[in-house]
Amino acid sequence: MKKSGILNRHLAGALAELGHTDGVLVCDAGMPIPDGPRVVDLAFRAGVPSFAEVLDGLLDELVVEGATAAHELRGAHRELLERRLPGLAYVPHERLKELSAGARLIVRTGEASPYANVLLRCGVFF
Template structure:
């Protein structure tokens, strides 16, 4: 059994398979997930697991080159945006409309569904390269 890090088999498999510029999405419980994208559903009940707990676990495992967020998060969920920004302050951010973000999820390697129940708590993580 693993001693550290993410225990979820499906999530480990996806993270280990990512290459440079591949994307994954961490999503709230309401984001529509396209049928042809791998769904890793971690949600148990409304609010659990919270978005930020899942983000923190993934950031321990994955080199992030850039993030994409919905423009709407800055006005409709400022607290969540500030928490995301604090964790990724050295990573370039791109903002798109929520509708565009939903379109972009179609090319993600996987969408990780959390129990988060706050608006626009979705992020596209762009995989980087750890050559250091």
């Protein structure tokens, strides 16, 4: 048994399969989930787990070379993303939904705030 890091076996296994340039969408509970990408649904109740908790856990485990969020994102989640993901790019929310179809992995949170979604692009550790 793992003693730290992401303990959810489905999520830990999916992360181990990612490679350079693979996309990982971290999304709120209301984001439409396209057919195709692998989905790990962590949503339990409205707000649980939060977008911030899940994003922080993923950033502890992944090398991220880029990220994209929706222009419509406002407030605390926008500040959170800009602090943690320098060079964050913005696109219209409709475009982010289109891009999500090309993600390799989608991690759905219980977040109940609008536009709390980010598409991460995996990097390499060397």
